[in-house]
Amino acid sequence: MAETQEQIRAMTPPPVIIDYTRQPIVVVDDLHIVYKVYGAAREKGSGATALARVLRRKDRPQTTTVHAVKGVSFVAYKGDAIGVIGTNGSGKSTLLKAIAGLLPPHSGGVFTDGQPALLGVGAALMKDLTGERNIVLGCLAMGMSPEEVKAKYQQIVNFSGLKKGFIKYPMRTYSSGMGARLRFAIASARTHDVLLIDEALATGDAKFRRRSKAKIEQLRKDAGAVFLVAHQLDVVEETCNRVLWLDDGRLVMDGDPKEVIAAYNEAINK
């Protein structure tokens, strides 16, 4: 009985309600994201069968397509802090990447004011290099000029709170918490129109988490809108004024954090 209600929820997404009194900053319109994954399954049989497959012009069996986001629509306004919740694999991160314009839509569209930025500079860093060099590299990767990097450098070092001397060591010698702190410090050095944060608060000790929460609060004020993907529902409830609940790539609920989180908790605790 409860499950069928779940299914009905999943099948019929909440209608998009436009608030004409506010300035929209992100409009997501019936968005579908489909991507290919290579090497998901092991190839069966020998080289001869593989050759036969090539000759018959069939697609590789290890290429699988993933339909990660299935028709999501919503409007985000200036000043919104939107939490995105859902179980693992529900399409949260994919949705953020699509908003950032990093995954092209299969159909539908994402319309934004300015360039949304994902707080994910970690991918540009090299673990064999010192923290110093990674700060410069990361800032340049985000599109900052060398002068800006110079101006922000000390601020980043201070915010990361690394033990003295560690900034001169290669990043591979850092503990995972230290690495996460440096990454977050670099990523948050720049202000953005739309900021997308994916699990940035999951690592680090209590002290750093407190500091990064304050930082996010500040980023939210500077930015037009903030999207936050997190599994810690208390963090979402504290920081956000609106929550999207995704399940299997579909939007289940969109609204007040308390209500949505309560409904989400009820659903997953069944």
Place this chain on the structure above:
Amino acid sequence: MRGCACNKLSAMSHPERPGSGPAGSLTAPPAPQGKSGESLAAFAARHGLTQSSARPPLGQYIRKVWDRRHFIWTFASSKRAAMYTSSKLGQIWQVLTPLLNAGVYFVIFGLLLELHKGIDDYVPWLITGVFVFTFTQRSLTTSAKAVGGHLPLVRALHFPRATLPLAYTSVELQQLLISLVVLVALVLACGVAPAATWLLLIPVVLLQLLFNVGLSMIVARLGAFTRDITQLLPFVLRTWLYVSGVIFPVASLANRSETVRDNQWILTLMEANPGFVYVELARQAMIPSYVTQTNPQVAMANPGLLWVYAVAWAVVVFAGGFYWFYRAEERYGRG
């Protein structure tokens, strides 16, 4: 005007927000997808919002790439620094690798197969060829993975993707500059006197750089969507090495092979290929005795024609490669 459009829109498909919040949405009829899509896009357009994954126009794209020049160069230096951190000799490998390469070719082709007959300065001739050709070879090999090997980066940050093959070519350019210092030292050690023609190496390397960037873009796009390119490329590059006269003079083939003697167009074709063009120009710049020798076995290609080829290859491949890479800009990171 504006208010008018609003009313029309809201009347069309969007009911006012119910006071009860989204819980009430369960009972509300779902908006028809087609109609809702239409008006959402129109609503976005009316507020000046744009598609975030759309490809920028070419001029703007080039400007964006130019803005990232510091990133490209820093990325290249960082990559080069990180490359050898786990080996004991560290950065010395940057010098050692080209030297060992030249050594291998010298032992096999110079000493054992005696391909050096007729070339006075075979060692400088060989290492110039190997170092210059390696620049193109390595640019291609590494650029094949420039986009495909950085999917996490491509999926995390917004930047013109052309910076990736450009950065990889820059790594190889930096490596070449180190190699050229080694080359000058070796050529001097072999008894070749410094000459003013050495300065010609600068335009040769610049033209080759343009050519390499263009070709790297092509390979990077191929590699981003078809991973098999990285498997195939070593064979293509080895064939290219042999037909470019890096190890033995192309002209000597006429004496070695009857097929080539009877079909002179093979030689013409080999001498027009960019691999040969840049290698040959670098040799003519570095080794004065090579320019003045008259041995028909090593008959030197016409320098005027070589420069025409060098400029043509550089311009056509650079412009074509860049444009072709740019055409798929919004699709990188999808597969």
